Amino acid sequence: MQATATRQPDAPIVAARALTKRFGDYCAVDGIDFSIEPGKCFGFLGPNGAGKTTTLRMTMGLTPVSDGELTVFGLPVQQHAAAIRGRTGIVPQADNLDPDFTVEENLAVYASFFGLSGADIDTRIDRLLDFVSLGERRKAKPDALSGGMQRRLTIARALINEPELVVLDEPTTGLDPQARHVIWGRLTELKSHGKTLLLTTHYMEEAERLCDELVIMDHGRILAQGSPLELIARHVETDVIEMRGQGDAMQALATGSGCRLEQMGNSLYCYTHNPAPLIEQLKDRHELRFVHRPTGLEDVFLRLTGRELRD
């Protein structure tokens, strides 16, 4: 079909240039550029209000673009939103399962919105319920499911049209650690099946585990872009020593160490490429507690977006 013919095999799945979204005077997305390669997991990492969800909604044609260019599968989103959504699976931030339908009815009715029905779809539903380990609960109503199960059902629902691209808005927010690990496992499996994943998150661990490439967003702009390891190498030192204890003593010790310092709450973070001397000194100072670890995405994130509280 025309929709598939327009894209070269390795052309980007999503491409945005100077993409902008304004609500009145407020600029939610401020001229961002990004492109998502097929088969990759691409993440938008940012604090609340950074413009992540707005970007996703524009990508799916659910909110009009104010300015710039945006194509998905090589198609301009504005004119081809329905065709694009037909080839995409969307997992929204809050579950919006149909409370009146059972687990399997939720999938069957959702399939009907794509014009899909029949024996093929029944077997696809069985397969998807197995994939998200809900085969036993197929006759249950969503209200009877745990938060993790509802999320898995929402993911299964997003796969009902065998999408090439799966878009997930904060897929594990509000879930307990076990449930998050199950979701991460399923998403990794999807990637191994060649699906392109696009997700937003504010969990560093999630971004670090899942994303091949990510952008850090704040105030509608992209602050940095790259693989998790590239971002860490580019923006922060290799090591961090986190100290807790009496403020003045900590400060005095750290200032002499030559590390880059960041205060957060009653912890002091000392960033350095050479942690050995400071650790040596800290060994004799029993009144100060410290943790030494390699730097991670969280350090990049905090360095770029600042440490003030967001709501």
Place this chain on the structure above:
Amino acid sequence: MATLTLPRIRPAALYVWRRNILVWRKLLVPAMLMNFGEPVLYLLGMGYGLGHFVGDMAGMPYLAFLASGIIASSAMTTASFEGMYSVFTRMVPQKTYEAILATPLDVDDIVAGEMLWCATKALFSGVAILAVATVLGVVQGWQSLWVIPVVFLVGLCFAGPAMIMSSLAASYDFFSYYFVLVVTPMFILCGVFYPVDTLPDVLQGAVQVLPLTHAVHLTRGLVAGAELTQPLLHLAVLMIYALVSYLIAAILVRRKLMI
């Protein structure tokens, strides 16, 4: 999709309609009870009770007069309730439309599908009353079956304004205004309980622009055999209300959801 382009009506709207009828089927018993229970109460209570004192009205037994009017007013209230409380539930707290919009369907399909569904529920209530009225012996022959498509049209004509209210509402409380200021006055004034020509002159002119007046003319003509002098005018008024309210509802719901 720009907010102001003309809405399209596509077969995809039927997917939304189908979703609703599948939910309705699960609640069949209470739904049927509502459909039959209310008109039976009205017809028995008012038709026999009040009819005992009234005798004939406009050349027919009061029960026949009332039954043929209630078919229209019940289509109005059914479509209005569905288009407000149920549509609002799906639009806001339940986020059903958000889920539907993640598929190839768009807002126009949702609005058209919901209006068809509201009209379908109006049709169910109309059929129920027609059945009760038939049992009570106040239905005039087979031509009264024509009232079924008419009731569907009446449903469409009230579904649109109800959906406009849903798109403007911040909460369920808002709908009280519409019921008190629009639905109830029509129920009382548009000829359901007495002929409109007994109203003061000023009001007689005013009720001619209200859709329920035209709906009642049609249902009374078809069900009770009253003389129908201007059927095309009545149909045209209902169609214009349905079409214009669909266009406005589609634009307002887009504004609410496509932000």
